[in-house]
Amino acid sequence: MRTVLRRPDFRLLFGGLLASMTAESILLLALAVWVKDLTGSNGLAGGTIFAIIAPMTLAPLVGWFVDRYPRRPFFVVANLATAALLTPLIAVRDRNDVWIIYLVAALYGLSYLTLSAALSGLIRQLVPVELLAEANGVLQTVRQGLRLIGPLAGAGLYAAIGGGALAVIGMAGFLVAAAVVAALRTAEPSPPGAGPRWPxxxxxxxxxxxxxxxxxxxxxxxxxxxxxxxxxxxxxxxxxxxxxxxxxxxxxxxxxxxxxxxxxxxxxxxxxxxxxxxxxxxxxxxxxxxxxxxxxxxxxxxxxxxxxxxxxxxxxxxxxxxxxxxxxxxxxxxxxxxxxxxxxxxxxxxxxxxxxxxxxxxxxxxxxxxxxxxxxxxxxxxxxxxxxxxxxPGRPATPGVPRPRRPVDHEVVGTTRRRRGR
CATH class of the missing domain: 1.20.1250.20 (MFS general substrate transporter like domains)
Structure with missing residues (x-):
């Protein structure tokens, strides 16, 4: 993992993702606790999880939309939009406002799907194919670490400062992620699959x-x-x-x-x-x-x-x-x-x-x-x-390179060496 973390571009991306993943980890449980607090219902509290999952049905449309734009600017805008969609939570006061939490949860689920699709492409753009496992491993390690403290911290912050203030903290995390990733200086190829046909x-x-x-x-x-x-x-x-x-x-x-x-x-x-x-x-x-x-x-x-x-x-x-x-x-x-x-x-x-x-x-x-x-x-x-x-196992093949029958790894390595020799 130290190899991929030595790359300045990935370190910068990692810093932005740390901010957004922290915001994500403190918000998820807190939204359900907030609904439980307002309604006293375990079923309604569990409904927040369903609201987050429901937008997965829109995956084909979301993926098509993501593939129309360059990765880095799209990821920045998506983080800014995620921060903006949390603002209605500031208006929640009593049981009659629970619909706002559900609406925000559904929009957040849509945002999560969008950010995941954009992030996968951004990592593929920044990191050599042989370091993809290391990059994904770093992010999963941090995500698992946040699972240890994030939900409890979110519930504790909700109890101490209330849901509206907690939403502001979550917004700050996504704004920081947008600012950090915007500072990335990387070559932006033309939009992958520019102008895919609808539908x-x-x-x-x-x-x-x-x-x-x-x-x-x-x-x-x-x-x-x-x-x-x-x-x-x-x-x-x-x-x-x-x-x-x-x-x-x-x-x-x-x-x-x-x-x-x-x-x-x-x-x-x-x-x-x-x-x-x-x-x-x-x-x-x-x-x-x-x-x-x-x-x-x-x-x-x-x-x-x-x-x-x-x-x-x-x-x-x-x-x-x-x-x-x-x-x-x-x-x-x-x-x-x-x-x-x-x-x-x-x-x-x-x-x-x-x-x-x-x-x-x-x-x-x-x-x-x-x-x-x-x-x-x-x-x-x-x-x-x-x-x-x-x-x-071994050196991976890249998409678009014909996959030889045997031995796979040796021929891919040979192809790479010939390219370097040009």
């Missing part, structure tokens, strides 16, 4: 995901795992209550343990990509969730801590493997559409899984559901592991 090009991202074998296999395997991984959002409360016989607040301790595992996974993820390839790393990430879920079926605190550390490691491995695969196997002109489409394909099963888990935990024994989660994620990991040859 024929809306589905280009999905078509690329379906047509590229490694991406298709990755999303099928990840989607299978996501169908049950979301169960744990509800199961963890049953584990603490019925299994450990502790107060619900103890969930916060376990989330912290999982965050520590996430830091470890983020730090290790670039090395895992180098050794296993992108699909192999994704397979390992999903498969690690299996034994963690199986261990949680037996209520023992020591075993639970080990399980949550392993679950924490799995998340950044999964995300770094998938993000790096998308960036390496997608032509730059399509990267916005492909990233947005992949986000929607992954988030859809996760949303269904979270809702299904909330229903099933009231009907079935939580231990049975943990066993089911463990078995399905092991199956998904195995499905991906058998396809790891699609992205062999």
């Amino acid at each position: 024929a090009e809306l589905g280009a991202g999905l078509r690329h995901l379906a047509g590229e074998r490694a991406l298709r296999r990755a999303l099928l395997g990840y989607g299978l795992g996501s169908l049950v991984m979301g169960f744990t959002e509800s199961l963890i409360f049953a584990y603490v209550d019925h299994g450990l016989r502790r107060d619900a607040a103890f969930v916060g301790v376990l989330v912290t343990v999982q965050g520590i595992g996430g830091l470890v996974g983020g730090l290790c993820s670039p090395g895992v990509v180098r050794r296993l390839g992108e699909v192999g790393t994704l397979a390992a990430g999903i498969a690690f969730f299996g034994p963690a879920a199986l261990a949680l079926a037996y209520p023992d605190l020591r075993l639970g801590v080990a399980a949550l550390l392993l679950a924490g490691v799995s998340l950044p491995l999964t995300m770094v493997g998938l993000n790096t695969l998308i960036q390496r196997r997608t032509p730059p002109r399509l990267l916005g559409r492909v990233t947005a489409a992949a986000e929607a394909v992954v988030s859809g099963p996760q949303a269904v899984s979270i809702g299904t888990g909330a229903l099933l935990v009231g009907i079935l024994d939580y231990r049975l559901l943990f066993v089911l989660t463990g078995l399905v994620t092991l199956l998904a990991g195995g499905y991906l592991w058998h396809a790891r040859h699609l992205t062999p």
Whole structure:
């Protein structure tokens, strides 16, 4: 990771993203707590998460829009727009204003999808292809670290200064990100895929995901795992209550343990990509969730801590493997559409899984559901592991360069050397 952080352009981007990711981490939980405080309803509080996820249905349109503009200026404007859309929160006073929080949550979900699509293209533009895993690993490590402190800090700030003031702090984070990224001095190529046709090009991202074998296999395997991984959002409360016989607040301790595992996974993820390839790393990430879920079926605190550390490691491995695969196997002109489409394909099963888990935990024994989660994620990991040859470890091929049959890595290296010799 030190190699990519030595690059001045990436360091500047990293500084801006640190500000925006901090704002994001303190806002998400605080919005739900705010709704709970105003209405007293757990269901309405959970509705804020649905409002954030709902805009994923617009992924093809968002990706098409992102791909029409140069990456850096678009990313700056998107951060400014995100700061602006938080301003209505200042007007929230009582229960009758809850609709404002829902509206802002939905717009924020749309902004998150847009920023993710633009960021993927910006990283691909700034960072050499061989350092993409390191760049994604750095960002995932920071994101996991913020999971340790961000939500609790957001809830604490909400209690201390109120939702309106917290919104102002969030706005400041996105404004700082816009200012820092605006200072980047990088060559701006013509807009990737300038002037894509409407509406024929809306589905280009999905078509690329379906047509590229490694991406298709990755999303099928990840989607299978996501169908049950979301169960744990509800199961963890049953584990603490019925299994450990502790107060619900103890969930916060376990989330912290999982965050520590996430830091470890983020730090290790670039090395895992180098050794296993992108699909192999994704397979390992999903498969690690299996034994963690199986261990949680037996209520023992020591075993639970080990399980949550392993679950924490799995998340950044999964995300770094998938993000790096998308960036390496997608032509730059399509990267916005492909990233947005992949986000929607992954988030859809996760949303269904979270809702299904909330229903099933009231009907079935939580231990049975943990066993089911463990078995399905092991199956998904195995499905991906058998396809790891699609992205062999070593020097990656770049999009647009014909993929030789054998040996892949040696011919790509040879091509690179010949180009340098010109």
